[in-house]
Amino acid sequence: MTTPTAGARPDEVRRHNRTALLRRLHVTGPATRAALATELGLNRSTIKALVDGLAETGVVAERVPALRSGAGRPSLLVLPQPQAAVVVAVDVRVEQVAMAFVGLGGHILGRDSWNLHHRSREPAEVITHIADSVRLLADELDVTAVGVGVSVPGVVRRSDGLVHEAPNLHWTDVALGRRLSAVLKAPVRVGNDAELGALAEHVRGAARGSDDVVYVSADVGVGGGVISSGAPLRGSGGYVGELGHMVVRPGGRPCYCGSRGCWETEVGEAALCRALGLPEDVPRGAIVAELRSASPEALADRLAGFTEWLALGLVTAVNVLGPELVVLGDLFTALPEQVVDEVRRVVRHRSLVSRAVGGTRVVRSPLGRDAKLIGAAELAFEPVLDEV
């Protein structure tokens, strides 16, 4: 039971409109003043005042659009200035860390990445390496980050960035948010990798405009992020679900999580290697090369079992969550079209809820391997857009 919102004061209204305008420019890019007025439902004098204010501080620039439509004075094009707000995005994977400086509007200003091996996977090593890399790249680009977003393949407490368990990294109770914040001297937000993949698809990928989405991705592990009624789905304590640990094959292979036959053990990277007849420890590139070079028909045969487990897991996820869209991310984007088609066929035929919602679509992520990095950047941008 909440009390009614107190009357909004003029400066609150102005601040709210300013954030809405910035978010619009950040997410969908340059627009004319006229288009911004229409989209945000504000009058042109309000837009002018806001844009003038943002232009004064260098957050946006304005120019006459190249293509003029109609007669009369052209509406000025408003462009977000990437350097006006820069965040650091970090994607900690099991075998690699990717890092980028990302400017307002989502432009990647610079990148770094390095491989992880047994020893370099220790939290202290990873934190030190991130800090060094951030310092070097910040110098090179001559920017200062106003926030940091980190993607981790594990169970993460959003409030303080505690990594409760990241089994494939062998991390338990790592205070990643607090420790990184101390060395980087900037606010750090940490999220589950699949949740951030879903966020990226929702803001900049296949799921723009979709309110109910399941994003599923395979790297070493398998994770799922869910957008429900337009917002990320979280469970108790803010923890996100672990779709990779749905029990899809009772009595199947043991999983490190203590269960057996988890979706992850059936459709993760190791399972894909087994299906392809490759050793389980080949580099990612070799898997993708095999998927691209083999004949599609032969591949569909070799991947028949893998495809069935992928599809059955999705039937369960779709029946529980009722999404209009499933986005297959990361390693799954390398699957041949025949495999994705078969997954679509099974979901269509075996999911009661898919039929109810008018047919859940299954698509590949257009963001591919960058999805989690982009999601980490958006996580960092969330509080920043209020304050630029």
Next chain:
Amino acid sequence: MTTPTAGARPDEVRRHNRTALLRRLHVTGPATRAALATELGLNRSTIKALVDGLAETGVVAERVPALRSGAGRPSLLVLPQPQAAVVVAVDVRVEQVAMAFVGLGGHILGRDSWNLHHRSREPAEVITHIADSVRLLADELDVTAVGVGVSVPGVVRRSDGLVHEAPNLHWTDVALGRRLSAVLKAPVRVGNDAELGALAEHVRGAARGSDDVVYVSADVGVGGGVISSGAPLRGSGGYVGELGHMVVRPGGRPCYCGSRGCWETEVGEAALCRALGLPEDVPRGAIVAELRSASPEALADRLAGFTEWLALGLVTAVNVLGPELVVLGDLFTALPEQVVDEVRRVVRHRSLVSRAVGGTRVVRSPLGRDAKLIGAAELAFEPVLDEV
């Protein structure tokens, strides 16, 4: 992107406070003026004005509490008056329809129920029978219902009460909300049975005060309702998920939904009958009697397979949704303690997310068979509390 809430006018504030007060009285029962002031964060003169207004129109009554604490003038006890707002709750099951008039505060004023057989399960028959029963009971109780809530075991569109598919009833695209509203001349809201079971547990049952809850119940079918961050979880188009159609046993028995090895085929009423060695069409009473009369140890043995499927489905649901609490409803409440204990053990050991959220609790519903009826009443009360 929404615009800020406009300044709340005094009559809006008053209306909001009035609804909050009524909801508090409706949900948790009589309270003193002093307790209401504390709980709602309002001052005593505001409470006095609101209570006086409600007492004038007969919505509440006041009396001096039997037990007086402390010295000085006692704070008056405020009691919601059941007759002040009466709704009809209907629980359409596969084999029975239950109906009740429910007054403000959740008091059941009168009930009716009848069995469904093959012919009487036709939508037109069901609607006519509900209308007749409502008329008779309204006359007998001398009340008029201000709203109607209906629970249906199927995929329901909340906006207009269309039953898209209720497979165990053999209903497809039945405009139940519209048709019932036309004959009852009252607003009708229709919900999925498991969703309403979850709502009932959240408002009046085991899940009071819990924000992340999975309610799972077995009747002929198996359904699941989810409360996520304090609100019902819905998928695209407002459809709720169908936990009963998670694929728990690949290659298992065919399900009417077009899939195989659904949770429902493994732990629904028919599966329980098979496990108990009873014919699949025995009445519910015979199943419950068998569960109560057999020795607990022998039962645990006979139900070992059933128990495993129940537990594995819950592991998946807990890993996807991350609830702090699972409530077992309806027929599951008749399961012996040994079975529920084994389910708890498996969820604790095999669910990564249960561990993260501090151990998902698994309890039996205290509302039992009435949960969906109570949920249907609460569904009907939602808009009414604004208008009494």
